[in-house]
Amino acid sequence: MSDRKPLIVGNWKMNANHLEAIQMIQKLSYRLEPSDYDAVDVVVAPPFTSLRSVQVVIEQDRIPIALGAQDVYWVDEGAYTGEISAPMLAKLNVAHVIVGHSERRQHFGESDEMVKLKAKAALGHDLFPIVCVGETLEQREAGDAESVVRGQLRAGLTGLALGEGSLSVAYEPVWAIGTGRNAMPDDAGLMGGLVREELRSIFDSETAERVRVLYGGSVNPVNIKDFMAKKDIDGALVGGASLDPDKFAAIVRYRL
Ligand code: PEP
Numbered sequence: 001m002s003d004r005k006p007l008i009v010g011n012w013k014m015n016a017n018h019l020e021a022i023q024m025i026q027k028l029s030y031r032l033e034p035s036d037y038d039a040v041d042v043v044v045a046p047p048f049t050s051l052r053s054v055q056v057v058i059e060q061d062r063i064p065i066a067l068g069a070q071d072v073y074w075v076d077e078g079a080y081t082g083e084i085s086a087p088m089l090a091k092l093n094v095a096h097v098i099v100g101h102s103e104r105r106q107h108f109g110e111s112d113e114m115v116k117l118k119a120k121a122a123l124g125h126d127l128f129p130i131v132c133v134g135e136t137l138e139q140r141e142a143g144d145a146e147s148v149v150r151g152q153l154r155a156g157l158t159g160l161a162l163g164e165g166s167l168s169v170a171y172e173p174v175w176a177i178g179t180g181r182n183a184m185p186d187d188a189g190l191m192g193g194l195v196r197e198e199l200r201s202i203f204d205s206e207t208a209e210r211v212r213v214l215y216g217g218s219v220n221p222v223n224i225k226d227f228m229a230k231k232d233i234d235g236a237l238v239g240g241a242s243l244d245p246d247k248f249a250a251i252v253r254y255r256l
Contacts, residue, residue, distance in 0.1 A: 006228065007168060007212045007235035008252050009043040009068055009130060010242025011098060012050075021050035022057055024245055029063040031249035037064040040235075040252050043096050044242070045070050048084055055092050068096040071104060072127070074117035086125035097122045098237070099129045100156060102174045112155035119167070120160055130168045130214070130237065131156055133195070137175035145173070146194055153198045162203065168212045169195050170237040176217025178239055185223070188215045189230030196232050221250035228254055 016024055025044060032042065045068030046054050058065055073083035089097065099122065100115035119129040133152040135145040149171065160167075171191045176183050183191075192213045199208035215227045216237030227233050241247040 002209070002231065002234070004210070004212050004234045005041055006039065007041045007043065007214060009045060009096065009098075009170075009214065009235070009237045010248050011068075011070060011101070011216075011237055011239050012044065012046045012242060013070070013103070013239060014047055015243055016046055016050055018050045018053040021046045022053050024243070025054050025057050025063070025065065026061075027245035028249060029058075029061065029065065031245055032065075032252060034064075036249075036252055039255060041066065042252055043068040045096070045098055051089075051092050051094065055094075059093070066095040067093060068098060068130070069094045069127075070098050070101070072097045072099065072118050072122055074114075074121040076121075086121045086127055090125045090127060094127060096128045096130055096168070098132065098170075100132045100152075102132060102134055102172060102177060106174070112152055115152075115156040116158075116160065119156065123160065123162065123167075128166045128168060130170055132170045132172050132216070132237070134170075134172040134174050134177075134217075140173065140175065145191070149191060149194060150198050153195065154202060157199075157202050162207060166210070166212075168214055168235075169199070170214040170216045171195055172216035172237060178218070180218050182218040182220075182223050183215070185226035185230060188217075188227055189233060192230055192232030219251060221247055221254075224251045224254040 043066045069089045099118045104110040122129040133149050135148040139148045195213050212234040214235040214237045215233050219236045219238045
């Protein structure tokens with residue numbers, strides 16, 4: 001048994017205006033018990049425009065759910081229209097930042113180099129990056145899944161100074177995201193092991209043991225248990241199902 005505490009993150013993507021977000025966080029909190037927070041670190045990542053509203057609710061109502069952001073820019077301030085910086089997120093008590101999600105890689109041309117700059121900026125402001133990696137269907141069918149994921153990790157993480165900062169890696173096969181077609185838990189478990197092995201070579205054994213490796217891709221209240229049973233999977237990055245407080249709470253409570 002590892003002593004890594006499970007981490008379950010809801011990525012709300014471009015859903016929920018600030019009023020809807022308030023309702024979602026309140027509903028989620030009604031469905032979770034103190035024992036759930038003892039067992040699992042729970043994070044929600046609303047769109048930027050809803051962060052402040054969710055922050056106010058979780059702080060006023062003392063809800064032990066941490067705030068996540070879906071992206072970050074690597075410069076602290078300046079003439080970068082439309083971007084949001086790490087110190088701005090830190091000021092909202094954002095704890096985690098998703099970096100390199102496949103939708104950003106696919107639709108916004110995010111490269112491994114940009115992923116590294118973003119992860120570095122996050123760490124520099126005591127935000128925990130959740131770095132996403134994963135192969136496309138074509139790459140898996142060509143037998144390249146492992147080399148693609150190793151390459152993304154090496155290019156995105158080599159040279160980062162983790163210090164006291166904590167990093168998570170989300171293994172998200174692109175073909176499983178938002179498709180309802182999840183990876184087989186055995187395959188995800190193997191890829192989790194591969195991620196940890198690569199982290200060992202990029203950093204060191206101690207760091208590799210500490211980093212939480214998440215699985216993402218059509219996680220639901222039924223399949224979560226099978227993913228969490230894998231020794232190298234320490235949590236989940238959940239998209240679609242995190243928009244429904246009943247479903248997301250059931251995912252968080254997978255152990256019951
Ligand atoms: C995600 O957004 O990272 C994700 C895994 O989405 P979904 O759960 O909808 O597949």
